Amino acid sequence: MRYLMTGGAGFIGCNLVRYLLWTQVSAQVAVLDKLTYAGNLANLDDVLDDNRLTFFEGDICDREAVADAMAEAEVVVHLAAETHVDRSIMGGEAAARTNFMGTQVLLETARAVQPRVFLNVATDEVYGCCPQGEFSEEAPLNPRNPYAAAKAGADRLGYAYYVTYGLPVVTSRPANNYGPYQYPEKLVPFFVYRALRDEPLPVYGDGLQVRDWLHVEDHCRAMVTLAEKGVPGEAYNIAAGNESTNLTTIRLILDELGKPESLIRYVEDRPGHDVRYALNGAKLAALGWKPEILWEEGMRRTVRWLAAHRDWLEQSIARSKEYFEQWYAGRV
Numbered sequence: 001m002r003y004l005m006t007g008g009a010g011f012i013g014c015n016l017v018r019y020l021l022w023t024q025v026s027a028q029v030a031v032l033d034k035l036t037y038a039g040n041l042a043n044l045d046d047v048l049d050d051n052r053l054t055f056f057e058g059d060i061c062d063r064e065a066v067a068d069a070m071a072e073a074e075v076v077v078h079l080a081a082e083t084h085v086d087r088s089i090m091g092g093e094a095a096a097r098t099n100f101m102g103t104q105v106l107l108e109t110a111r112a113v114q115p116r117v118f119l120n121v122a123t124d125e126v127y128g129c130c131p132q133g134e135f136s137e138e139a140p141l142n143p144r145n146p147y148a149a150a151k152a153g154a155d156r157l158g159y160a161y162y163v164t165y166g167l168p169v170v171t172s173r174p175a176n177n178y179g180p181y182q183y184p185e186k187l188v189p190f191f192v193y194r195a196l197r198d199e200p201l202p203v204y205g206d207g208l209q210v211r212d213w214l215h216v217e218d219h220c221r222a223m224v225t226l227a228e229k230g231v232p233g234e235a236y237n238i239a240a241g242n243e244s245t246n247l248t249t250i251r252l253i254l255d256e257l258g259k260p261e262s263l264i265r266y267v268e269d270r271p272g273h274d275v276r277y278a279l280n281g282a283k284l285a286a287l288g289w290k291p292e293i294l295w296e297e298g299m300r301r302t303v304r305w306l307a308a309h310r311d312w313l314e315q316s317i318a319r320s321k322e323y324f325e326q327w328y329a330g331r332v
């Protein structure tokens, strides 16, 4: 199978590149990635010399770059995005451009290329906050931050290309991922980085917000299931069934690192903070997928991986010095 993956040098992308190369002997994987602060060729270090992998450095908003990279694709997995909620709160332009306009360029190019399937990776954030119960795929979209709104636009743009042009777009809405290579602006790797340095951990608000944690390897298997069995025009939640408050997650990180809870520092909340995400995963389960990695074991393994890759953490953080200084000024 010939894949085009956008965002393949980022967290989920680099894990999916490896998963495809390791599990499908005949896979040919083209990656299109702009190598923003979050994209890093070092994330693909051990597979870069595999002749089944072709790397295209380019922007998904650039029609020529997209046409070159997509030319041979049978399966498009669209992951490239500006993914950090806090950055989008500081300024939503990059998220609107990449997440919405970039998706439009990819969909338009796909009309000419006619891949067998276009997997449009959205997010559970398109539904907004879920104070109780769970959201099924029929729930109204109610994104509440600029990142999520741009992703919701892209989610429905994919659907519009299915309805209007018959493009075989399958949409996924995954829960919060964790695992190796996550850029350390996100809760888990950021807090591991800071705890290793005995620096305070800035917990937004009361820390009782709930996330459903999906291991990235389970997510990779879900994406392959959807590429093979997803019905065009349909959206699928990818739930993990691992709801945890941020404080519970943070205490687990501290416990694994042998660091004290006195590092926890309650700081000003994220504006518009979604206090809970929760998905009903029955539709994807009906295609035969279920998460396999147990939360506590997966999280402890991730913390150990991050602690063992301290140079990678330091170098990743160094690429965003200005962002961290601005966003956390007055918080820690």
Ligand code: NAD
Binding pocket: 006, 007, 008, 009, 010, 011, 012, 013, 032, 033, 034, 035, 036, 037, 038, 039, 040, 058, 059, 060, 061, 078, 079, 080, 081, 082, 083, 084, 098, 102, 121, 122, 123, 124, 151, 173, 174, 175, 176, 177, 178, 182, 183
């Ligand atoms: P990430 O930030 O780690 O990686 C994003 C990648 O996209 C980077 O390699 C970056 O260089 C690339 N990129 C950014 N802008 C680009 C552009 N204009 N052109 C080409 N490449 C560009 O993100 P991630 O966590 O791996 O997320 C991947 C996808 O999964 C995103 O679409 C995100 O919205 C979605 N998602 C992520 C999670 C999560 O918890 N990480 C959960 C649900 C959905």
Ligand code: DAU
Binding pocket: 083, 084, 085, 086, 122, 123, 124, 125, 174, 175, 176, 177, 185, 186, 187, 188, 190, 202, 203, 204, 205, 209, 210, 211, 246, 270, 277
């Ligand atoms: O739910 C899926 C989404 O998960 C993806 O679509 C996003 O791309 C991804 O970034 C993630 O968004 P979150 O906002 O949930 O992830 P983040 O790691 O930024 O935050 C997780 C929780 O931790 C959230 O409740 C905010 C809190 N937090 C985060 C940071 C960075 C803190 O309390 N302090 C922090 O410094």
